[in-house]
Amino acid sequence: MLKILNYPHPVLRQVAQPVTIIDKLTKLEAQAMLKTLAPKPDKVKGVGLAANQVGILKRIFIIKLASGNLEVCINPKILKTSKKTLACLPQEKHFLEGCLCFPGYYGFVDRPIKIKVSYQNLNNKTVKTTLTPPHSSYFQHELDHLNGILFIDYINQSKQPLYLADKKTGQLQPVNNPF
Numbered sequence: 001m002l003k004i005l006n007y008p009h010p011v012l013r014q015v016a017q018p019v020t021i022i023d024k025l026t027k028l029e030a031q032a033m034l035k036t037l038a039p040k041p042d043k044v045k046g047v048g049l050a051a052n053q054v055g056i057l058k059r060i061f062i063i064k065l066a067s068g069n070l071e072v073c074i075n076p077k078i079l080k081t082s083k084k085t086l087a088c089l090p091q092e093k094h095f096l097e098g099c100l101c102f103p104g105y106y107g108f109v110d111r112p113i114k115i116k117v118s119y120q121n122l123n124n125k126t127v128k129t130t131l132t133p134p135h136s137s138y139f140q141h142e143l144d145h146l147n148g149i150l151f152i153d154y155i156n157q158s159k160q161p162l163y164l165a166d167k168k169t170g171q172l173q174p175v176n177n178p179f
């Protein structure tokens, strides 16, 4: 298991480098990331984890797909984005983003609703697929990590409220943004 870095660790602001060869080390790192995100099948810590978050500056992240499976995405790219963003959706369809580097904090991030993406999987196969909410947001959130961008940047820019989950009940309470 790898240690998940908390904000404001400087690695979270660095740009990860493309993976040129999916070699043994890269595979081991990806496996370690999977173990970190999901120590046990019934104990998944989040919906995504980017390499920067565990101090590895390679363009690799893991996200939960619509199937429920965790997918290793190497050299991920967004090929096309919808003009429509989540803010166009009715309020009840809005969801809050969180981040393992900001334990307990959540906020609304407006992003394109639908995206067409490509990435390489662990078998070096190029996958192209279209993602819809919330998986489109997972992908964009993790891709941002590889570019040193954090969800709090959007919250700060849009002045969206920030919420903190109560440690015991999990209930969200609006809080003053300390970031």
Ligand SMILES: [Zn+2]
Pocket (backbone or CB within 6 Å): 098, 099, 100, 101, 141, 145
């Ligand atoms: Zn994150």
